[in-house]
Amino acid sequence: MIGIPSFVIASEGESIHHVSAEVCASCHQDIYKQWKGSMHAQSTALKDPIHGTFYQMVVGSPTEEGVLHKASGKYPICLQCHAPNAAIDKTTKLDAMAAYSEGVNCVACHTLKSYKGIEGKDGKLQLGLKAYDVADTLQAPAGIQDGVGKLASAGDDLFGGAGLGESSQTPNPHLGEPVEYEGQEVPALPMEANPRLMKTSDACMGCHDQRNNPHGVPLCQTGNEYIASGSEVNCLSCHMPIANGIADHSMGGGHDPAMLKRAVVFDVSTEQEGDNLTATVYLKNQLPHAMPTGAPFRNLYIKLAAYDDQGNVVWQNAEGHPAESDPQAYLSYALADDEGMPAPPPTATKAGDDTRLKPHEERELTYEIPAEGVVLVRGELFYNLLWPGLVKKFNHLPTDLTDPVLIAEYEEDVAVN
Template sequence: MDMAVGDEQPGNEKWLEPARSKLMAVMSAMPFFPHRANTTGNLVLDVKDFDDAQVCGTCHVEIYKQWRTSMMSQAWDDPVYRALLKMASEATNGKVDNFCTGCHSPIGLTTGQITSQVNRSSIEDSAMNHPMPGVDCETCHNISARTGLDNGAYVMSPRAHGRPTKYGPRKDAVSPYHDTVYSALHTRSDFCATCHNVTHPFSSVAVERTYDEWLESPYSFNNETCQDCHMPGFAGKAAIMGPDRERVASHWFSGANATVLSYLGQHEAAQRARDMLASAAEMQFQPLPADMLPGQYTTVAVKVANVGAGHKLPTGFPEGREIWIDFQVRDATGRELYRLGAVKDGKTEEDTRNFKVHLGDKDGNELDIEVWNATQILSDNRILPKGYIVREFSFQVPADAVGPLTLTAHLNYWPFSQKLADYLLGKDKMQVEVTRMASVTQRVPLLKALASAATGTP
């Protein structure tokens, strides 16, 4: 079919478009309120309009295999998400049911399967009684347009011309099973914006802004898209009956959540997440003194640069995502003289030099979990794409320290704290991985003469 969609160019609209007041006045414009998903004709779709992803896998063998290991495939069954969803549904009396689910099971939302009962059920119960896919083949390749840049503002059109229709990035794609429609939207980052920009549906606070972070970055100016990093190409066939291609977009959708992937048994995917984190940042000491003096205070500066992420470090899920510096000083005997950045009681210790978004409620109290109560951003000290931040550590060198001193800084990441995982799932039900993104070590001598005088050595 000689058709194309999504040729409009994206703008830098950070808030709801069209204006929230207009959407509120015309409720039919948001049939799945407060989520912004839409369908052709604003109608609830039929479950029979969609195939199981396994059907897609019969022809798109390698792509299906890759997707099956991804967090996209687990978007609905992610245990941390489901625990938070249950809490949010109960706390808001169901007001956020559609909102949360519309980007974790778009087909579940647009086919009218979402209820408070489903959202509050266990993963095992919903799998048996209300099976719904996460973000699967049928989700992304049935999106025909977007109506905005946040909160799931996609348009789902599974049978736009009376038979199965799939939208994608190729103009020469032909299938014996479904119609194929070229979609320029699928080649651009604003396709991802619909679910990777999240605005609180009632307070309008910007909860997540991954797309906007990219849009205002050097990557956007250089036409490097989300797909370039998260769907890198490989040589092969997109479908078993299709032609050999120099570049087929991979469907691993590698991100940073090694913890949940490992928990679900997807160990190769977890390693890809670790590799992506390792390529995202670099760390170095700012010029250190030639030597240090026992008994005196000294300050060490550490520079952390975002060299590989097209968005802030970290990005997404503000209640959980955290990067921090674990800084340690040891003397020649191995004795720990100073440390800041340890994990204590399931969270980073007080005053840790971290990089994170802190959300607050109407009274200015920081929110660790209850994002549905967020009305403001208290602080955001994350690292911009191609940017850097310098953090300082001040400590006293003990008078009896034995030189030389070894200074070590580790840059760590976790998708959420162990304390949060224990609270949501139960003590030690999920072991949260602390992924090391970068490390730097350097030795600094102690002044021997002054060290001897300080310790009373003849």
């Protein structure tokens, strides 16, 4: 993608939305490293090749000022989620400042004050930052709860409130004054507790609930799926688990193989019936949203093969990708035009077939396999970020984004009678 130049990091007196994550890294090094490797840190068209490709198609260059959404002629709605600090300033030149290029950085999330929902009063969706009241102070799950300590220190307590409240001697910009830390000037970054937002799914839904295209066709719709699941376990429980005392800011999702491998229970069983084997592929979506979810071009597919005692494939459910020859093994959300033909997200006028796994859904696929010579049946479940057609079309993308990822496999030994 486009090269990222050096930036000016926000200084005292500038908007908090100009504060780079590099400032936060001074103290929060482990969290910063996790965030730096996350898709939140790669969310802009400068850094995410897939988003960048679509952005160039529907908007234009992310390094030019004043570009507009080509279809609507308005400020690009994409930036409300993918570059929220830039959206606050109504700029489209994302290489002008670190806080813009960093996408969903520390202050982008930690200045969300309250969630208004994505349904606007005019019936239109209000997405990304538009779904929130935004503060000019940092919002935290707990904040600094030192009121009792201050009261004790001001009273006649013999020990001056020792052991209560803020006990660290490290300079802390969250107390409201600029500090010098390890030779660097850190601006005042006052912080207040906001557990109702920062410890709930409200922190996520502005960007991850639902996104429609200009024709009103749902594209991303994770929030609706989550609501349909009836789950009361919030997004943070899976995507920001606590480890070593801190919430994991790598926020794994569709780009994280480890998260993907935990998502689906997958196995294969076989039973001989005369000259055939009946193979049953079992899938269970363990997630409180569809699998896959998010961008509509994400998909799953299943490959099933039978082997002889020499390791040769003697049967398979599909040669190559099963989208055409074994559609039940292809799990995707299709978009269509008025004639029902496949259409890309920006121009689709209606939803097509949705064969993805619904929240917590269990599904079985059955296959009849000639039993002769078969000693093993192997099933594989693959995840892909792009539809097969887009993989061919976007041949400029790196292979780690276009190649399928094996997220589950199961082998069943066959004792043929």
